[in-house]
Amino acid sequence: MRILTVPLLIVCSVAYAQDVSELEKRNGFKEIKLGMLIDSVKGAEFKKDLIERKEFATKSYETKHADYMTIGDVSVKQISLKAYKGFIYEIEVTTGHDPKVMRGLEKSYGKATYSLRTESYYWKAETLSLVYKGHRKEVKLTYRSAPVIRMMYVDKGKQIEEVADDF
Numbered sequence: 001m002r003i004l005t006v007p008l009l010i011v012c013s014v015a016y017a018q019d020v021s022e023l024e025k026r027n028g029f030k031e032i033k034l035g036m037l038i039d040s041v042k043g044a045e046f047k048k049d050l051i052e053r054k055e056f057a058t059k060s061y062e063t064k065h066a067d068y069m070t071i072g073d074v075s076v077k078q079i080s081l082k083a084y085k086g087f088i089y090e091i092e093v094t095t096g097h098d099p100k101v102m103r104g105l106e107k108s109y110g111k112a113t114y115s116l117r118t119e120s121y122y123w124k125a126e127t128l129s130l131v132y133k134g135h136r137k138e139v140k141l142t143y144r145s146a147p148v149i150r151m152m153y154v155d156k157g158k159q160i161e162e163v164a165d166d167f
Contacts, residue, residue, distance in 0.1 A: 019110025024125040026108075029079070029091050030068055034128055034145035038083040042067060050082065056152045058084045074098045077138065089148035093141040101139050105132060 028034045032041055043065035052058045061081040069076045074095050082090040095101055102121070106112060112121035112132060120133040131142040 019108075020123060020125045023109045023123050023130060024127060027128060028088075028143055029093050029141070032063075032068065032079070032081070032088065032091055034088055034091065034143055035148055036088055037086050038081065038088055039086070041065075041081065041088070044081060047080075052082065052084070052152070055156065056084060058082050058089075071095060071101060072104065074101055084148055084152055087145075087148050087151070089145045089152075091141075091143040093143075095139050095141070097134060097137055097139055101141075102132060102134075105130070105141075 028036075038044055038059075038061055041061070041063055043063040044061045045063065047060040047062055050058045050060050059082070061083065063079050063081065068079055071093075076093055076095050078092075078094040080090075080092040080094075081088055082092075102112075105123075109123045109130070112123055114121050118131075118133070120131050122132065123130045127146050129144050129146070131140075131144075133140045133142070
């Protein structure tokens with residue numbers, strides 16, 4: 001029995017890594033990639049200035065370009081983008097509640113992990129994460145870029161150093 005268990009665990013872990021690597025390879029939603037400049041997104045329209053995590057000045061955008069408004073035969077209601085210094089760090093895609101969305105995600109990225117605390121499913125790769133949160137009538141897919149969020153904290157550290165040096 002043990003002889004079969006070890007190879008099975010190895011195969012499962014390799015299969016999981018390959019699925020998350022697909023998420024890493026795609027790095028976003030359709031042609032909208034995390035870390036790319038907001039100016040490169042077709043139809044991106046500025047909405048408002050934001051303060052992210054109570055300390056970072058960011059900007060909110062939306063796009064309604066026809067290239068992004070469907071996932072197969074499921075229509076997309078809204079695409080919201082957040083950018084820090086012009087770099088996209090979050091993509092939020094809102095669709096109608098359709099089970100094909102989750103099945104498609106699991107086919108592409110493997111089985112999702114369920115978070116009881118946030119009541120959502122997620123996939124996590126080294127440089128990004130994808131959160132699937134189902135509501136009564138809609139689904140929100142949120143892609144987040146770890147490198148751009150890390151850049152925010154590095155910039156914050158530089159600002160603190162400048163203040164400390166000024167004493």
